[in-house]
Amino acid sequence: MPKRRKPAGARGISEKKELLNTFLKEWGLKSTRQRDIIVTEFLKTGGHITAEDIYRKISKKHQDIGFTTVYRTLKLLVKSRLATERVFADNLTRYEPLSAEDHHDHLICLGCGSITEFENARMERLQEKIARESGFNTVAHKMELYGYCGRCGSGSRGGKKQPGTKKNAPAPQKNRNNR
Amino acid sequence: MPKRRKPAGARGISEKKELLNTFLKEWGLKSTRQRDIIVTEFLKTGGHITAEDIYRKISKKHQDIGFTTVYRTLKLLVKSRLATERVFADNLTRYEPLSAEDHHDHLICLGCGSITEFENARMERLQEKIARESGFNTVAHKMELYGYCGRCGSGSRGGKKQPGTKKNAPAPQKNRNNR
DNA sequence: ATGCATGCAAATCCTTTGCAACGAA
DNA sequence: TTCGTTGCAAAGGATTTGCATGCAT
Numbered sequence: 001m002p003k004r005r006k007p008a009g010a011r012g013i014s015e016k017k018e019l020l021n022t023f024l025k026e027w028g029l030k031s032t033r034q035r036d037i038i039v040t041e042f043l044k045t046g047g048h049i050t051a052e053d054i055y056r057k058i059s060k061k062h063q064d065i066g067f068t069t070v071y072r073t074l075k076l077l078v079k080s081r082l083a084t085e086r087v088f089a090d091n092l093t094r095y096e097p098l099s100a101e102d103h104h105d106h107l108i109c110l111g112c113g114s115i116t117e118f119e120n121a122r123m124e125r126l127q128e129k130i131a132r133e134s135g136f137n138t139v140a141h142k143m144e145l146y147g148y149c150g151r152c153g154s155g156s157r158g159g160k161k162q163p164g165t166k167k168n169a170p171a172p173q174k175n176r177n178n179r
Numbered sequence: 180m181p182k183r184r185k186p187a188g189a190r191g192i193s194e195k196k197e198l199l200n201t202f203l204k205e206w207g208l209k210s211t212r213q214r215d216i217i218v219t220e221f222l223k224t225g226g227h228i229t230a231e232d233i234y235r236k237i238s239k240k241h242q243d244i245g246f247t248t249v250y251r252t253l254k255l256l257v258k259s260r261l262a263t264e265r266v267f268a269d270n271l272t273r274y275e276p277l278s279a280e281d282h283h284d285h286l287i288c289l290g291c292g293s294i295t296e297f298e299n300a301r302m303e304r305l306q307e308k309i310a311r312e313s314g315f316n317t318v319a320h321k322m323e324l325y326g327y328c329g330r331c332g333s334g335s336r337g338g339k340k341q342p343g344t345k346k347n348a349p350a351p352q353k354n355r356n357n358r
Numbered sequence: 359a360t361g362c363a364t365g366c367a368a369a370t371c372c373t374t375t376g377c378a379a380c381g382a383a
Numbered sequence: 384t385t386c387g388t389t390g391c392a393a394a395g396g397a398t399t400t401g402c403a404t405g406c407a408t
Binding site: 087089091107109110116118120122123126127130131134135136137138139140141142143144145146147148149150153 | 266268270286288289295297299301302305306309310313314315316317318319320321322323324325326327328329332
């Protein structure tokens with residue numbers, strides 16, 4: 001019943017870039033080489049990516065693009081409603097492409113750090129119901145399931161770690177600074 | 180159906196302090212005046228409290244207790260399993276008393292910043308089911324509903340703010356540093 | 359030419375650590 | 384006396400900001 005979502009951002013990259021350009025024009029903002037590179041990389045990757053991920057990827061080819069610009073561009077994407085920010089248990093801000101009325105939650109593997117999206121209508125309804133019964137008016141929700149994916153088993157075997165640095169490994173508690 | 184939980188920590192403060200002392204003894208750790216003060220305040224307040232909240236409260240009477248000690252004591256409570264850490268959308272680490280097999284989620288008001296706990300068995304079952312169907316082995320979950328409580332209405336009226344500083348107001352996006 | 363964008367360095371913010379002085383056992 | 388504790392100051396780490404310079408429009 002929970003339906004796995006198709007990888008966001010796989011299709012329609014150029015359409016999204018078009019949307020961004022429209023947004024920029026409307027607000028009298030400028031379209032620059034850096035923004036194009038960053039946005040392209042962001043859309044190509046698809047989702048759940050940190051500012052540092054993007055910075056690392058693009059700085060191989062473009063050593064002249066600064067960390068700051070990556071952050072600023074990502075914020076810009078959020079403002080233009082092409083992306084949303086998410087913070088999982090590792091306390092790193094991740095960005096993912098936003099497709100309008102997109103509404104989904106996450107399964108996060110504590111073994112390999114992979115993040116899988118899912119959506120479940122029954123869950124949504126239940127959330128609404130709970131909120132209503134408490135006199136709440138829901139604006140947003142956040143639901144994350146932490147555990148071990150099929151590949152990583154129950155955690156005893158450890159699973160295969162992703163190549164990234166420590167920052168890519170979500171921790172049961174918090175492993176970042178923890179800032 | 181969602182059942183509101185009774186305010187944790189209202190009862191059994193001395194029993195909990197006893198548990199902590201036992202823990203300290205078992206590990207060859209020491210029982211100090213500062214720890215006692217901090218833990219008492221923590222248990223008295225009940226839950227969803229930040230290190231700064233506690234620091235502010237106790238430093239009125241005890242100007243000699245440092246921020247660092249508050250942090251360290253809170254971490255100690257987590258290790259001794261008397262408390263858990265939680266991070267909501269404002270990115271501040273909050274602590275709440277842990278009663279063994281406690282399992283609940285949160286409703287967070289964007290108006291007044293109040294945090295209400297709830298638990299719902301159907302929700303738990305649904306979460307398990309979703310995880311299982313995706314080949315996941317769930318270890319923990321996190322579910323937060325953001326919105327406006329009965330008192331704060333739909334947000335247009337703003338609601339009554341809590342006395343605290345800006346840090347007490349959860350933001351739709353993030354309002355802390357952010358970090 | 360304007361004025362938004364960029365990059366660097368410096369600043370923030372929360373949280374943690376190093377270290378010398380303290381104090382519980 | 385012996386170590387764990389404390390407080391302060393400083394370090395850390397992710398993210399943001401100030402400012403002079405650069406570059407779309």
